[in-house]
Amino acid sequence: MKRPLLITLALILGFTTTQAQQDSLMLRKIYDEALVNGQSYQNLRYLCKNIGGRLSGSANAQKAVEWGKKLMEGYGFDKVFLQEVMVPHWERGAKEVGYIINGSKKIPVKLCALGMAVATPPQGITASVIEVHSLAELATLGEKAIKGKIVFFNRPFDPRFIQTLAAYGTAGDQRRAGPSAAAKYGAVGVIVRSLTESNDDYPHTGATLYTDDAPKIPAAALSVKAANQLSALLKSHPVKFYFKQNCRQLPDALSYNVIGEMTGSEHPNRFITFGGHLDSWDLAEGAHDDGTGVIQGLEALRVLKATGYRPKNSLRAVFFMNEENGDRGGLKYAELGDKNKEEHIAAIESDLGGFTPRGFSFDGPSTVQMQSINHNWKKLLEPYDADKLIVGGSGSDIEPLRKYYPKAALIGFLPDSQRYFDVHHTPNDVFENVNKRELELGAAAIASLVYLIDMRGI
Incomplete structure (x- = not known):
């Protein structure tokens, strides 16, 4: 083998090792911030106890929108804004x-x-x-x-x-x-x-x-x-x-998606979206479905900002409105992305509860692409028990992006699923049934994957 080729291979190997070390250190910083200085649990408590159930079109849903926007503004993100969306307005009425x-x-x-x-x-x-x-x-x-x-x-x-x-x-x-x-x-x-x-x-x-x-x-x-x-x-x-x-069906009501953004330093019009749905059913507090999802998305963005990270691409935490009975928020977000000529490269949805993280499911990649994802990221996520990277579904709020962005990576956050349907859509979906550490670990896992996509591509 010629000496120049040996030198080139050594440089590539050295760069790859340095890159892996950099990624490993960044993931450790992310987890330290989420677990030591985390704000996800206190934010979820406020959403559940001070606002409660948030059925689309209701007064509580509007309170949640206003609270979410104010909270994001307090974190000093580069942009905080609302997207108007008309939503169904159904009321349960007397018991x-x-x-x-x-x-x-x-x-x-x-x-x-x-x-x-x-x-x-x-x-x-x-x-x-x-x-x-x-x-x-x-x-x-x-x-x-x-x-x-x-x-x-x-x-x-x-x-x-x-x-x-x-x-x-x-x-x-x-x-x-x-x-x-x-x-x-x-x-x-x-x-x-x-x-x-x-x-x-x-x-x-x-x-x-x-x-x-x-x-x-x-x-x-x-x-x-x-x-x-x-x-x-x-x-x-x-x-x-x-x-x-x-119950009764009222005319559609005006509501909003709530969006916080860190603008990309290299590709400001290229986006990585993550979050969940702000609306919930009215029987309880919407803690796991989907208070944990919106809070984890918000916390992921806060954590990345707190570490001093400057993203290459624009990062958006999104509180989608109306997943439960219409999917209007997800449809509007995708539609406006296309109308505003945005480029969306990836989206992550958390809508399976705030239980112990297991990994992520990727909607539609080939076997070769999935092998590459596991080769690049499994070892980095393994120390945090978030390394189950599989082909699967993503989430109903981000699925509409596929129409306009067929090459975007649509990803679902995968927590342990065994307890989710004990509380799903029930009077038992309350704050007390969310574990603080599991919630924080999920936010850190999402922030870690966002970082890896932003830095290394997918």
């Missing part, structure tokens, strides 16, 4: 009532209206119940068996999935599409088993999607305990069910 009618006996059950559902008549609905386990089963039963009845969708989570998000995905169609599917066969109402594996008495809300080709019928979620009780009774004899809900 729902429901019970099983077993002969002359009325058995009260825990239930809640599905998001975007219509109200029952003022007197409520009473009808016989027919239990099904899939949308396909409706077609086999037909109108003769279903007309005039309340359809009870009772497909549980499949416990064989190690990642609980997969179980949620396979059970979720009965909540999203069940009411309209049942209405086509003449059902007068729908009740759905809550989307969780936990055998508890918390009903889980979440959006349902009415279609234009079927009547809109009332739809509610039963707690798992109530669903099991109803199913057991139906196995022995027919029973009826009664429920009353008072």
Whole structure:
């Protein structure tokens, strides 16, 4: 081998080693700042306890927007601004009532209206119940068996999935599409088993999607305990069910995405986005869904600024509005990015709770690209237990970017998933169920990946 080639290889190896050392030191600085001087937990406490649930279009959602903007301005980011977005405005109304009618006996059950559902008549609905386990089963039963009845969708989570998000995905169609599917066969109402594996008495809300080709019928979620009780009774004899809900759909309301930015020193019009959704359901405080996500995005930007880091590309922490019942914030963010001729190279979404970090999922890279990602970053993230780098989904708020930026890296933050659906969309999604250290570790993991993308590309 010729001497000049040996020298060149030695220089390359030396540069690579120096680069790895630099990255390792920076990640240590990021974690030290997040764990020693972290502000994520106190910010989440304020959001949950001083503002609370933040359903799109509500007064609380507007309070959260104003608070988020003021907080970002206090951190001295280069830019803080709002993006206008019109959002659905649905209200739950007075607390729902429901019970099983077993002969002359009325058995009260825990239930809640599905998001975007219509109200029952003022007197409520009473009808016989027919239990099904899939949308396909409706077609086999037909109108003769279903007309005039309340359809009870009772497909549980499949416990064989190690990642609980997969179980949620396979059970979720009965909540999203069940009411309209049942209405086509003449059902007068729908009740759905809550989307969780936990055998508890918390009903889980979440959006349902009415279609234009079927009547809109009332739809509610039963707690798992109530669903099991109803199913057991139906196995022995027919029973009826009664429920009353008072929800209503109001005209769309003006709301906002909240954005804080550190402007890039080399590529100010090239962006790396990270964050979560500011809106939440109204049953609790929206702590894990998705208070932790917006706070982790904010903390990641604060941490990078606190370390003195000067990004090459512009970094944005985004509080998206209206993920839960419309995705309007994510759609608007992508649309305005294209309109303003911005270049978006990567986006990270945190919307699976603030539990112990495991790593990140990358939406759509090839096997070779995934091998490269693991080769470059796995060892750096390994000391922090955030090194699970896999192909997977990203998040509904950043997915609209794909339309305008097909080459952008869309990434989902992956915390441990085992406890998320214990609290997801329930009255139990409160600040007290978030662990301070897990929240801080997640913010540091996101900040670390943002740094690596900014410095090294993807």
